[in-house]
Amino acid sequence: MTAAPAPLWFRADVGHARFGFTDARTDLGRGPAADGSVVAGVEALAAALGGRPALMRQVHGAEVAVAEAGAPTPQADALIVDRPGVVAVVRVADCTPVVVVDPDRPLAAVVHAGRVGMAAGVVAATVDELRRRGAERLEAWVGPRACGQCYEVPEQMADAVAAVEPAARATTRRGTPGLDIGAAVIAQLQRADVVVHDLGGCTIEDDTFWSHRRQGDAAGRFGAGVVLGEGGDHAAS
Template structure:
């Protein structure tokens, strides 16, 4: 029997079609074995397409998937209809108010963020790596949702599987960039090896969301790095000298 697709859900998003997926339930083999949805991997395109289909069917059967060409930016696009993979806009977040569209972001340690104002019927999805997070990708997503009629105080957000502080060692120069942005960003860096620190990406993203004034934030607390059976991880693949790494997808839609 085929392994089912694992769908991690957030209480704050209620009954909206959504899910933070991992590597379970796919057909890819080798170092990217499982539900690899990364179009930029060396995986067979037919396998990636089938994995994406399985992901959609596990979250909102029959929905039309919309993803972007992610570039670690604060750019957000408003989606009225899905597009062919070859025509994906360069951005790191999407918003829509159209039922039947399933917004997706792919990650392999970066933080996936799913957002919704259920009253207005407006949703968003953001890929928040450290560059996008400090650059304001979640702020741009909230602003784009407001342009569609969402109210900031009603927006709720969930942060899915990403690399956790215990697994994310960074150097002093990395920390200095955040401190230069805002002095109290030092709270997201714990002690590490000499000259290094442990960065709390999920904590930083949650702080940005809360500071923006949205209604509620739910971090799922799932660490991608140590759990090779459930999640892909760029940093783990790098430390293991693997030639490639898979990507997992996080999805949200309107019924």
């Protein structure tokens, strides 16, 4: 890990990849603007990592797309980076943000794993697509999200999600049914033989991060970005 310049609170350089996570000091916006412009927070994230941003239209699914700066925004919940200078961006406000990197090859991805997308298999779909493209040894960084002690849901919903991924089942501090999507994502990554680095943090408890559950419509979006460099060197800072 290296010192993280604003707007990042965490940044690392691994193999061909440079990546970082933002916090509530920056708002990455809720999605691509209708006029195709990029919000200031996304521009700041891309500048901090040294590349041009590529977004996705996140829909809580399991589609995986390839990041292309300046191209039409794909509808997806995971973006793969396979070329230098393109910063793939994921935006969240209680869902689980993930960065996946191949330390040996120029391949990486960001993942938006909410309750629905996690259960639909977005994590496995991302890992499978990276391996289809030649990745072998993968590592993942799992960012702040709503924790299981805070994320209360109806019992029927908790049962349905836990039937798909048992690691998601949780009980809140109030003793009510809950879900731990971060724990579920970590379990899925580990089953796929991905080395996991859990950055931890609960968005509902910690106002360092945006949280839709805590702030409602006033919540912005934090998230993560990853960029590849040329020939083992990172994109220009």
